[in-house]
Amino acid sequence: MPTDTTDASAAPPLVLGSTSPYRRELLSRLRLPFTTAAPQVDETPLPHETPAALARRLALAKAREVAARHPQAIVIGADQVADLAGEPLGKPGSHERAVAQLQRMSGQTVVFQTALSVVCLASGFEQSELAPVEVRFRALDAGEIERYLRAEQPYDCAGSAKSEGLGIALLEAIHNDDPTALVGLPLLRTARLLRAAGLRLP
16 A cells, blocks of 8 residues: 655745634644744724724735745635724724724624735735634623623723633624634634645645
């Protein structure tokens, strides 16, 4: 029976263009060696830019920026924007802004637009995908919001909702087709694009 003699070290290096610990943990599930690099990208929304378009643009910009510094590597870029009735909600960055975000999202359906791009300059590969996640929030009172924020401090999470932690208790329902997308890296799509870029999975 023939054996597979392909040298795994011949595969191009893989770089995650993000310093997010959440994305790093998710990517590690695929058991591929990778490094991380912080993308240097201005995340300011363009005038009248939709949340989905913003997430797509930033994911691709991050992948391209890191790829320019690692031209032989396969680079993953990702971005997530909370979409409340067409308005983008980013990372709150402070307790006060997180309170305001959760007050607005209380009882509402929010779409977390999670975009993914994979770029390799050496091979000319570039593909992007979008994984929207529809999240229905419970009606939240001020005490619930305050207790949640003091316990979780999710100030680095889009929309202030950290679903992999206590934030799950704020929600009524989650609808999507890629179960890790809400955490920030849709692994079904990531695996698909990495295979298309030339990596073997599993």
